Amino acid sequence: MSNLTTDHFSALLNKYASNKHPFNLQLLSARQGDRVLSLYQQSSDYFIQASGQIATYQDVDELFESLPPTKKPNDKFVIGIADKSDIIVGVVDLIRDYPRLQCWCLGFMLIAPQLRNQHYGSALYHDLESMVYRSGGKELRLVVHDKNHNALRFWQHLGFSIKDTGFEMYGDQKAKVSILEKTILPNIPKLHISS
Numbered sequence: 001m002s003n004l005t006t007d008h009f010s011a012l013l014n015k016y017a018s019n020k021h022p023f024n025l026q027l028l029s030a031r032q033g034d035r036v037l038s039l040y041q042q043s044s045d046y047f048i049q050a051s052g053q054i055a056t057y058q059d060v061d062e063l064f065e066s067l068p069p070t071k072k073p074n075d076k077f078v079i080g081i082a083d084k085s086d087i088i089v090g091v092v093d094l095i096r097d098y099p100r101l102q103c104w105c106l107g108f109m110l111i112a113p114q115l116r117n118q119h120y121g122s123a124l125y126h127d128l129e130s131m132v133y134r135s136g137g138k139e140l141r142l143v144v145h146d147k148n149h150n151a152l153r154f155w156q157h158l159g160f161s162i163k164d165t166g167f168e169m170y171g172d173q174k175a176k177v178s179i180l181e182k183t184i185l186p187n188i189p190k191l192h193i194s195s
Helices: 006-016 030-042 044-051 057-065 120-134 149-157
Strands: 024-027 076-082 088-095 103-111 139-145 161-170 173-183
Touching (some): 030 044, 103 120, 120 149, 139 161
Parallel strands (some): 103 139
Antiparallel strands (some): 024 076, 088 103, 139 173
């Protein structure tokens, strides 16, 4: 479904927000950068590990503006995960049909430190996978900084496998990264066979 609009994706966000987590999923725009910066500041552990620096508005701008050369702004979806007080406690960056058709790039997923290790990230990922599949995606791809061992284990536990390695710039540091991919399968009910 290459003609997916922002309105359609917003409807999918509402439809696939699961009961597994008490959060509201919402499309964000650059006008909500202050809300994202607050999350980034809480998550300084990630930014210091990745780039050696705390997050700034430049990092927030990059979240909203960074696109591969072949993609257009309507191919990018920045999703905020808001708690009941409408505070952003997580953010996800998805790019449709990159690096190839029907492959979506999960450019970034960050959950507030106080919510980590409580299965919210897994529940959120499963909702996103369902949305991507319903939007015509057949694969997901992401990049993990090699210093981020917890993230690598998390993604591998969710079925991603390393397809390649390379280097990317994080701030002014060149870092080794792993490129992971996963084929998305439709949710098929499991058969329960009794003996």
